[in-house]
Amino acid sequence: MIVEIINTGSELMLGFVLNTHQQWLCRQLADAGYPVTRQVAVADTGREIQTAVRESLTRADCVIVTGGLGPTSDDLTRDLIAELLGCPLHLDEGIANGLREFFAKRKRPMPESMLVQAQVPAGARVLPNPNGTAPGLAMAVPPNMFRPGGGPAWLIMLPGPPRELRPMFVAEVLPWLRREFPLDAPFVCRTLRTTGMGESYVEEKIRGPLQPLVAAGLELGYCAHYGAVDVRIVTRGAEADALADQAEAVIRRELDAYIFGTHEAELNAVVVQLLTERGATLALAESCTGGYIANQITDVPGASAVLLAGMVTYSNAAKESLLGVRPETLAAHGAVSEATVREMAEGARARTGADYALAVTGIAGPGGGTEAKPVGTVFIALATARHTFVLNPTNRYDRPTFKQLTCRQALELLRRTVLGT
Amino acid sequence: MIVEIINTGSELMLGFVLNTHQQWLCRQLADAGYPVTRQVAVADTGREIQTAVRESLTRADCVIVTGGLGPTSDDLTRDLIAELLGCPLHLDEGIANGLREFFAKRKRPMPESMLVQAQVPAGARVLPNPNGTAPGLAMAVPPNMFRPGGGPAWLIMLPGPPRELRPMFVAEVLPWLRREFPLDAPFVCRTLRTTGMGESYVEEKIRGPLQPLVAAGLELGYCAHYGAVDVRIVTRGAEADALADQAEAVIRRELDAYIFGTHEAELNAVVVQLLTERGATLALAESCTGGYIANQITDVPGASAVLLAGMVTYSNAAKESLLGVRPETLAAHGAVSEATVREMAEGARARTGADYALAVTGIAGPGGGTEAKPVGTVFIALATARHTFVLNPTNRYDRPTFKQLTCRQALELLRRTVLGT
Numbered sequence: 001m002i003v004e005i006i007n008t009g010s011e012l013m014l015g016f017v018l019n020t021h022q023q024w025l026c027r028q029l030a031d032a033g034y035p036v037t038r039q040v041a042v043a044d045t046g047r048e049i050q051t052a053v054r055e056s057l058t059r060a061d062c063v064i065v066t067g068g069l070g071p072t073s074d075d076l077t078r079d080l081i082a083e084l085l086g087c088p089l090h091l092d093e094g095i096a097n098g099l100r101e102f103f104a105k106r107k108r109p110m111p112e113s114m115l116v117q118a119q120v121p122a123g124a125r126v127l128p129n130p131n132g133t134a135p136g137l138a139m140a141v142p143p144n145m146f147r148p149g150g151g152p153a154w155l156i157m158l159p160g161p162p163r164e165l166r167p168m169f170v171a172e173v174l175p176w177l178r179r180e181f182p183l184d185a186p187f188v189c190r191t192l193r194t195t196g197m198g199e200s201y202v203e204e205k206i207r208g209p210l211q212p213l214v215a216a217g218l219e220l221g222y223c224a225h226y227g228a229v230d231v232r233i234v235t236r237g238a239e240a241d242a243l244a245d246q247a248e249a250v251i252r253r254e255l256d257a258y259i260f261g262t263h264e265a266e267l268n269a270v271v272v273q274l275l276t277e278r279g280a281t282l283a284l285a286e287s288c289t290g291g292y293i294a295n296q297i298t299d300v301p302g303a304s305a306v307l308l309a310g311m312v313t314y315s316n317a318a319k320e321s322l323l324g325v326r327p328e329t330l331a332a333h334g335a336v337s338e339a340t341v342r343e344m345a346e347g348a349r350a351r352t353g354a355d356y357a358l359a360v361t362g363i364a365g366p367g368g369g370t371e372a373k374p375v376g377t378v379f380i381a382l383a384t385a386r387h388t389f390v391l392n393p394t395n396r397y398d399r400p401t402f403k404q405l406t407c408r409q410a411l412e413l414l415r416r417t418v419l420g421t
Numbered sequence: 422m423i424v425e426i427i428n429t430g431s432e433l434m435l436g437f438v439l440n441t442h443q444q445w446l447c448r449q450l451a452d453a454g455y456p457v458t459r460q461v462a463v464a465d466t467g468r469e470i471q472t473a474v475r476e477s478l479t480r481a482d483c484v485i486v487t488g489g490l491g492p493t494s495d496d497l498t499r500d501l502i503a504e505l506l507g508c509p510l511h512l513d514e515g516i517a518n519g520l521r522e523f524f525a526k527r528k529r530p531m532p533e534s535m536l537v538q539a540q541v542p543a544g545a546r547v548l549p550n551p552n553g554t555a556p557g558l559a560m561a562v563p564p565n566m567f568r569p570g571g572g573p574a575w576l577i578m579l580p581g582p583p584r585e586l587r588p589m590f591v592a593e594v595l596p597w598l599r600r601e602f603p604l605d606a607p608f609v610c611r612t613l614r615t616t617g618m619g620e621s622y623v624e625e626k627i628r629g630p631l632q633p634l635v636a637a638g639l640e641l642g643y644c645a646h647y648g649a650v651d652v653r654i655v656t657r658g659a660e661a662d663a664l665a666d667q668a669e670a671v672i673r674r675e676l677d678a679y680i681f682g683t684h685e686a687e688l689n690a691v692v693v694q695l696l697t698e699r700g701a702t703l704a705l706a707e708s709c710t711g712g713y714i715a716n717q718i719t720d721v722p723g724a725s726a727v728l729l730a731g732m733v734t735y736s737n738a739a740k741e742s743l744l745g746v747r748p749e750t751l752a753a754h755g756a757v758s759e760a761t762v763r764e765m766a767e768g769a770r771a772r773t774g775a776d777y778a779l780a781v782t783g784i785a786g787p788g789g790g791t792e793a794k795p796v797g798t799v800f801i802a803l804a805t806a807r808h809t810f811v812l813n814p815t816n817r818y819d820r821p822t823f824k825q826l827t828c829r830q831a832l833e834l835l836r837r838t839v840l841g842t
Binding site (some may be wrong): 230 | 556739
């Protein structure tokens with residue numbers, strides 16, 4: 001089973017937008033057992049789209065094309081593919097009525113140009129779009145048309161906006177793929193997410209214990225992000241579930257508290273959920289991360305039940321007035337010090353009444369480093385009812401990576417402390 | 422001149438990382454007059470890489486391949502391409518010595534495997550890598566080898582990590598491209614970035630006045646982001662500079678204060694620079710954006726000269742204790758109201774002594790909306806020495822987009838006020 005993705009859009013080729021479809025679709029497909037072999041991006045001109053689609057259809061069983069289904073003059077995908085496959089377009093009254101309702105509900109007149117989205121190539125299956133106006137389309141490509149001697153292929157067209165494409169893919173495309181291209185054998189894919197250990201150390205811990213399972217067919221993969229390592233296990237065949245269970249048990253035993261979640265779990269959501277379950281509250285006092293941690297926490301829907309307040313105290317004056325850090329502490333130890341970070345965390349906790357308070361201070365760079373405290377120096381403190389914990393990592397990276405990594409370390413300290421591990 | 426990009430990496434095809442190379446390289450190349458026709462991503466296996474390179478070389482004058490130059494067993498690009506082009510590899514003593522020095526300086530033993538990075542295909546040009554261990558490579562592909570009747574082509578190999586690839590591209594590849602593939606005629610590309618106006622309104626304002634210049638060869642493009650629209654102008658030929666100057670003057674006249682910068686300027690950096698130049702300070706009081714604005718401001722190096730403090734006041738209690746919002750105001754008008762946002766901004770300004778204080782309160786969703794104040798309701802206030810300005814947009818989007826758009830509106834209010842426009 002060969003799957004290819006074609007992303008269309010001149011804004012992609014001019015570098016004006018980031019292609020988030022590639023990562024999202026590749027992850028969904030790989031985790032379902034249909035890894036993508038090739039992804040192609042081309043401008044939304046007739047020749048480029050048709051050439052790319054034709055080439056993909058000489059190789060692939062399923063080609064997914066994104067973008068170019070809307071009502072404007074550069075939305076050409078539908079027409080070009082219908083032409084390529086020799087399928088005449090006809091107006092689908094069901095879609096047309098849906099479009100009229102969409103506009104009636106919003107009390108806006110419908111421009112006639114909208115109706116182009118109701119044009120459907122003969123024989124195509126319509127994929128409803130509850131989040132926008134352009135439906136998706138699935139078309140069967142006759143055997144031998146592009147692959148001499150090959151079997152039938154499918155061409156799926158999806159709308160460009162992520163908030164339309166993603167629900168459509170999950171609701172329509174994935175179930176259909178599973179029916180149309182059943183896997184030869186059961187397939188299990190699991191990802192265990194760890195933080196606090198380097199990739200080589202993670203590998204070293206589990207490689208030996210997993211060796212017998214690898215010999216029995218377990219496939220192992222690693223993916224390192226800053227401050228986090230994902231372990232991906234894949235098993236196939238009649239014993240796939242049992243083998244995956246065994247592998248997961250070994251990994252959990254070896255890596256234990258370093259595992260913060262599975263699949264696509266994110267540390268911010270894990271922490272918010274843990275605190276919510278316990279009815280516990282949080283305060284933040286950030287210097288060098290400058291609001292990054294607060295932003296991460298408040299990205300999680302429902303964070304308002306947990307986060308009482310965050311203070312971004314870049315200046316010494318703010319550390320004193322907002323957190324009650326003592327001027328003598330700042331004078332004696334400096335703003336980037338264990339003594340200061342302790343007072344920041346304890347001050348944030350005392351002033352907000354939160355159960356937990358996290359504080360960070362450090363030197364993000366590029367400027368501000370000294371011999372004794374080089375760029376990358378960080379102090380992280382977590383104040384609880386019983387104790388204040390302090391970490392002192394060195395995160396020598398560019399500014400955005402510094403913030404991201406420091407945030408992970410702070411949230412992991414909080415997660416471990418809340419769990420008592 | 423046809424340019425194609427090939428990104429290699431199994432982590433791309435499994436959807437574990439986002440392909441930021443595509444956007445960055447496409448933007449650099451398009452702005453230099455060498456727009457990319459096609460971008461391809463494949464797994465880092467031998468067959469996939471060779472097939473993709475071979476196909477690109479049947480079409481392109483220049484193929485840029487990223488990734489797979491490092492020292493580990495899945496770094497295969499160098500070997501596979503040397504094999505494909507029939508060029509034997511030899512050890513380059515200069516690179517090998519550089520690697521030995523790299524490790525000696527860090528007082529670490531050099532693993533022998535590192536030396537694979539000193540293997541150079543016969544005839545290849547070495548692109549130095551001051552930020553890592555794997556150098557880039559540029560290889561001439563003989564005419565007729567893959568394109569019957571075609572001219573010579575070039576194959577450029579760049580290391581995968583962005584902090585190595587980007588400086589190498591700017592220092593080595595771009596100047597070399599300009600020498601090797603001089604453009605037929607002068608080429609000028611400028612981008613003017615606007616905020617506060619929808620794409621169709623931007624188009625409507627400038628289309629008419631620019632019509633004579635378009636007739637004279639001006640190429641116009643638009644790219645809409647949430648809350649921002651980029652206008653891209655391209656001119657060619659002997660009069661390119663003059664035509665671009667005329668076009669820019671028309672656009673500046675029509676769009677005027679909506680233009681916040683050129684090229685890749687970002688609103689956060691523009692605002693920090695404006696405040697720095699004036700020696701002015703800023704305080705932030707965020708409810709619904711939850712630290713997003715503080716994080717944006719502190720992403721700019723040197724922000725500490727400007728930002729005194731940021732307060733993330735999710736709870737009513739925090740609004741009262743940290744900002745001095747009166748309980749009566751909250752009781753009478755609610756947390757999401759003009760009265761509350763005014764007191765938040767004025768309180769933040771008074772308590773920090775900042776010249777400017779920005780405050781936002783609103784309903785990000787998905788929960789929390791009511792009939793009178795639906796999800797997306799936002800109040801933004803800017804307190805200055807003379808006046809407090811309030812905006813009341815409706816930003817009905819998913820949570821991350823809501824934060825991004827609200828931040829843009831707040832920073833634009835600040836920018837306009839500081840500039841007095």
